[in-house]
Amino acid sequence: MLFSKNKNSAPSPHKKSVARFVKFRCGFLASSLLLYIGLAQGAEKNIPLSEGVYLDEMPVVLSVSRLSQPIDEAPAAVTVIDRQMIKDSGAWDLSEVMRLVPGMYVAYHSASDYAADSTVSYHGMTNAYAQRMQVLVDGRSVYSPLFGGMLWSDIPLAMDDIERIEVNRGPNSASYGANSFLGVINIITRHSLETQGKFVSLATGRSRDEAVARYGGQDGDLAYRITAGVRNDQGETSRMANPLSMSGRWDENLLDDKKIRLLTFRADYRVNPVDELEIQLGYNGGDRQEGSPGGNVIAVNKRADNHFELIHWRRALRDNGELSVQFYHATESSFGSTLNITNGKTGNADVIANRYDLEVQHSFSPSESTRTVWGGSVRYDKTYAPLWLGGDTKPTPFHLSRLFGNLEWRARHDLIFNVGAMSENNSVSGTDVTPRAAVNWHLTPDHTLRLGRSTATRTPTTYELRLAKPYFDNGTIHNKLKPEHIDSTEIGYLGSFPGLKVDFRLFRDKISDLIAENNSSVTKDNLNSGRAVVKGFETQFKWDIGKQTRVIYSLSHTLVASNNEDGMTYTNSAPTNSQSMMLTHSFTPNWRASLMGYQNGETHSPGTDSGPNPIPAPVYYINTSRRWDSRVAHSFRTGSTNGELALVVQNLADAHYFEYRHDNEFPGRTAWLSLKLDL
């Protein structure tokens, strides 16, 4: 710094009044003296006084991996959710913002055995774990090694630290590898430099409280932040208001109280103008309830314990090229025991899953009109879960290696071709190559057509493998458990009109080798008997009605056709029609309100269309539901503190509807107050 801080600060009113006093008393002489000093100081402070400012080498800040691809040039349908949208949505849990993505099926559930959490699955077709979706946080896969899918409330991540979420609607194994099957969710957190200073967020309301504190600091070329949070969430009410059946405990919601303790750290170190090092550490743990209050309970008093460590090195190369190396280790673990109500016996329900992953990626421009990104990665997972893995106390290993590449060719200024593929070898299902090709044609700069074809695989999870093992061992099954396959064709349109942005997608997905593990498929010696064709369309509008008002509306129409072999019912396993709407309005610069509406069509769980006896009605499907949420926020400033006080009301209409299954009634109207302070 050339000048000290106090030189930069504006003269205080006190100093000004002194100056005025002196000027008044001493008249002309004093005033001309002051003027002279002022001029002299002005000359001293003139800029720039050295050539250094022109010659200094600046760090490469917006390197290729920092820049997001414009959605009309991406080889796939992409929905972006930014910080403001997350805030406006009034989401309590991160998974809720996904309701704003066209075609995304989001359901909260406390119905599963392993975790009470949200299911987020593009085009549905899912059990509780959404194992056909990939989720990455800053390039780190949070896909669970045991059951697949992700445990949203177990991710060591504070919502306030998120910069943006990019959702790839459709398969994309070519870029992200196996399990990027129905879609990919990329969560990008803020750079340490963007979270400088002190920040506090407090929220309290019916059955939920939260406190988050963050400190961001900088020391020369090192910027960092540390975020700590505590969240107590009582989830659903224990008794349903409108149960479908009063018998068999179908009038009770399951246990789902959560205590989430969160601690994350991120450091960005600028080694030199071209090298940057990012280090992240995170922890998410606490008590999590699971199971039903009366029946045999799996994992009473479960305690979650998740953490990760990540190091990412980036080097900017010439001509916007980049070399990056990333390594992370993540542990997903929980500790609890099973309880048999009848005999009082307990068992070990601990789960410890470790993942080690190393990835190298290189991007460069082979010619003026082409760009290439290629790289490879290796991964090692080991999963300890005796309860789920046949009593095996030895961790189950899983190895993976990948080689990938994508070539982007700008054939003309209005025509972009993308061709990419991933070759993946894993210790479960061998080698698979998943290609992808797309062409984007800018009819005009504001109107783009996209034609794409993309493939993906889903690797059988550790749990699925274990389930099939006895059949392999005793020779009932000869055919190996194969990965699932999807082949997706799409036509997309992206239009930009004054104040209006339109995204339209027409798709047809051919899905094969869907894993079915039941008596019927075992008898046929084929555990990959499921097939389905999913087709439909979806659209999203972003309409700015004047400067202060915006509407974001999504509509999705999805039809799943399947032969429903071996009792695996895929038909209607995605809502035929779903809609979401977000209306935001700024009344004044300090008052802002938003209204969200969500409608989900009737949805069935695959393979479980009828409920257990003696209930005659099917319980494994949910009816069409509607929900309205709202948020009113007032921002203010006191001294150097910027604050925002907000009231969020979810389920305004107090609708008692089911999510995921009929033993899962969404809480009625719920309100909470939130206070956020930038100190």
Added chain:
Amino acid sequence: MPSWRIFFALSLAFAIACLPRIAFGLEGVTVVLSDEGGAYAEIVEKMRATLLQGSTAKLEIKVVPLHSLKEGEALRANAGQMVVAIGVDAMEAVEKSKLPQPVLNVLVPRTAFEKVARQGGRLGDTRNFSAIYLDQPWARQFALIRQALPGRTRVGILLGPSSAELETLLRAEAKAAGLLAVIGKISDADPLPELKQLLGNCDAVLAVPDQNIYNRSTIQSILLTTYRHQVPLFGFSSSYVKAGAIAAVYSLPAQIGQQAAEVIQKMGVERHLPPPQFTRYFSVGVNAQVARSLGLVVEDEATLHGKLKHVVEGAP
């Protein structure tokens, strides 16, 4: 053979008369460098190469890096020489040593030159103490914004205490280019709060070379912030374009060296320096990746350069 001798002598006299007067007036150039290597060396190299062509081929060029002078050793230059000072430190040292020779200062910002000239009482003596400014004329910079992003007319500019007095000038220059300057004033060491406010009111940002605002430690958060707000930033050096500015107009060391050599050549003829001038040769840098990511269509560097040349030179 007297007639032959007379003819020879006359021919020689004629030939000498025909030669540029440089042969008599200017015998050499002493180049004083603020620092060695980098831009300083590039300028010297280009000057040498250009001077080697034509009448100045035999000009003696002596290079004196400032740090090669011993403690207390004064700068010297022979009579018949001129001095080229490269960089502000060199300019100050040359000015302090009160050399009688004409001094051309290059790689110096206009404000720095004016300050040194004023302090040395040489502000009016531009025939003997002149400069090629390092900064680009504002008109050229605003023209770049106008040409690169037609339709984006609100140009946000952050000014700190040391650059605040540019406000009136910038407003006028922007207006002349058909743009509106939206000024944000920083009173604190941290430019971010003001920048965020500014970004709500403008559709492009022009960085001014105020080291208090733009330096290696602030540029990261400034570029990240402007990018998050989807507002492109125009820089003032090629390094800014690499860092993530959408574009910049600047003069490369070789271009400055070329112009300096031309001034020296002319100096030999006119026997005095021209008034301080902006760079005649300049480059336009565009970060196509950043433009693309922001969804902006920006013409290529050569096209923009052509337009800028036209616009600025055509302006009154």
